[in-house]
Amino acid sequence: MSEYYLNPGLAIPRAQADGLDKAYWDGLAEDKLIIQRCLSCKGWQWGPEWLCHRCHSFDLGYEEIESTGVIYSHERVWHPIHPALKDQGPYVVVLVEFPQADYVRVVGNLLGDPLQPLEIGAKVKGVFEHHTDTDPVYTLLQWQLA
Amino acid sequence: MSNNRTLRGKSVVAGVAETTYYKRGESPDAEFKLALKAILGACENAGISPKEIDGFSSYSNDRSDPSRIAAALGIHDLRFASMQWGGGGGGASGALANAASAISTGMAECVVVFRALAQGQFGRFGQGRQSKFTSGEPAHTSPFGLMSPAQMFAMKVNRFMHDHGVKQEALRAISLAAYHHAQNNPRAVMHGRPLDAEKYDNSRWIVEPFHLYDCCQENDGAAAMILVPAERAKDFDHPPCYVLSALSGSHYRAGAPVHNTPDYGTSTFKTVAPRLYDMAQVKPSDVDVLQSYENFTGGVLMSVVEHGLCAPDECNEFFTLENLTSSSGKLPLNTSGGNLAECYMHGLGLNVEGVRQVWGESTNQIKDVNVSMVTSGPMVTPVSSCIFGSEATL
Numbered sequence: 001m002s003e004y005y006l007n008p009g010l011a012i013p014r015a016q017a018d019g020l021d022k023a024y025w026d027g028l029a030e031d032k033l034i035i036q037r038c039l040s041c042k043g044w045q046w047g048p049e050w051l052c053h054r055c056h057s058f059d060l061g062y063e064e065i066e067s068t069g070v071i072y073s074h075e076r077v078w079h080p081i082h083p084a085l086k087d088q089g090p091y092v093v094v095l096v097e098f099p100q101a102d103y104v105r106v107v108g109n110l111l112g113d114p115l116q117p118l119e120i121g122a123k124v125k126g127v128f129e130h131h132t133d134t135d136p137v138y139t140l141l142q143w144q145l146a
Numbered sequence: 147m148s149n150n151r152t153l154r155g156k157s158v159v160a161g162v163a164e165t166t167y168y169k170r171g172e173s174p175d176a177e178f179k180l181a182l183k184a185i186l187g188a189c190e191n192a193g194i195s196p197k198e199i200d201g202f203s204s205y206s207n208d209r210s211d212p213s214r215i216a217a218a219l220g221i222h223d224l225r226f227a228s229m230q231w232g233g234g235g236g237g238a239s240g241a242l243a244n245a246a247s248a249i250s251t252g253m254a255e256c257v258v259v260f261r262a263l264a265q266g267q268f269g270r271f272g273q274g275r276q277s278k279f280t281s282g283e284p285a286h287t288s289p290f291g292l293m294s295p296a297q298m299f300a301m302k303v304n305r306f307m308h309d310h311g312v313k314q315e316a317l318r319a320i321s322l323a324a325y326h327h328a329q330n331n332p333r334a335v336m337h338g339r340p341l342d343a344e345k346y347d348n349s350r351w352i353v354e355p356f357h358l359y360d361c362c363q364e365n366d367g368a369a370a371m372i373l374v375p376a377e378r379a380k381d382f383d384h385p386p387c388y389v390l391s392a393l394s395g396s397h398y399r400a401g402a403p404v405h406n407t408p409d410y411g412t413s414t415f416k417t418v419a420p421r422l423y424d425m426a427q428v429k430p431s432d433v434d435v436l437q438s439y440e441n442f443t444g445g446v447l448m449s450v451v452e453h454g455l456c457a458p459d460e461c462n463e464f465f466t467l468e469n470l471t472s473s474s475g476k477l478p479l480n481t482s483g484g485n486l487a488e489c490y491m492h493g494l495g496l497n498v499e500g501v502r503q504v505w506g507e508s509t510n511q512i513k514d515v516n517v518s519m520v521t522s523g524p525m526v527t528p529v530s531s532c533i534f535g536s537e538a539t540l
Contacts, residue, residue: 006290010291011278011279011284011288011289013280013286013288014280014281016281016282017281021282046403046404046406047286049403053402072305073301073302073305073411074301075292075300075304075353076354077291077292077297078351078353081294081297082276082291088291090351091291093290093292093297093301095301103408107287107290107292140289
């Protein structure tokens, strides 16, 4: 059994070379959920972009929000499409939205029994999953029912 | 209102063709050779010389470069070469729209829309990319095991089904209709391999709500369609099949990264469909037969709803095998077998079938077809649709 939700061997996520999502990945390493926020109009934005889609300001910052959210949609995956998941069995992917940040969304796994009933609208809280045995190390934000 | 800025009735389909359709990896021909065979086949079907072609239109970064094709065919005067951006199969009717635009504006006289695909010789669509690192948008999804098209789109379909109380049987009807039609179509890869409700129900999950039979095939092959100006409508053996409308697009921030489009549980057709009908000057109730791109059945369901053919809360009653298969049903759907059961020619096979329905040449011919619609590539961005019409529609 792996201490992580999914079996090891999937590609290691890295901040993109131009730095656009670096604050997000750096935040996760410190158990913080960091989302992009426009310094001009204060609107939240995700995934990150160089421009605020509301006011077209390039002056974008990154701010911590509480790692709680609501399941916006979900799926239970059965067919392994990557060799690392060959012996995984079913697993659950959730799309979590943040009412506290203009309802932007992130993707994660829902921890617990992969066959558990899935409910749109359920409240979830974040679990920071630190992958310490890879080079480089990285952190994923996972979810459990609140 | 007089409006010259339309594609309506300005181009006709001169010829269509496809190669033999193969399961993925089984084509004896190179991908480029498949493209050439389909294009030559369409010329033969039209009864024109391949040297008449002066334009090429494709999508999804087709690897068969139009200049290489033009050189191979010995074309003297290449006038148009167009690639529809992005969106995978969402570009099929968009490529047709680009070709029709070239014809309508006088940029070209004889444009071939084509797609060639040998998933055996190049990468497969249905496999996760295998690399040591990931960055950019995939870094925000693939570490959670979300990396294939089925997984990207199941999330949208689950939201739509939740919002509108859609049952699994509605998806099943779409799959059963495709396989039903394929049994009459000798070109279909699934010809001779019928599907029934029990087999569907017992098939394995790929990702809920998609069983195996909710997912398109992966194939090798090529398809092509030739457009010429409407003035030439009577030059061919076929009855005229006009392009009444063809266009592409997507809604507000459809491409917002990491599944952040505000309107999420959608096929992406909400803004496209009204413009499509406006240009064609037809109503949803005028549509005689529909070819609707199945990457996955759930995308078909939402496409049908968003083209105004079924109310979102009436899907369970509307999507039945009877409604989708016979001339007397509400909406004959995917009459060649489509991407599920004929061939996944990245959707261009659906456009070919849409034309054959107007010509009266389908292997599942619907009676008295005047308005034949095709919707391409649901849930991606941009998506596209087109409407073909008989002479009576002009």
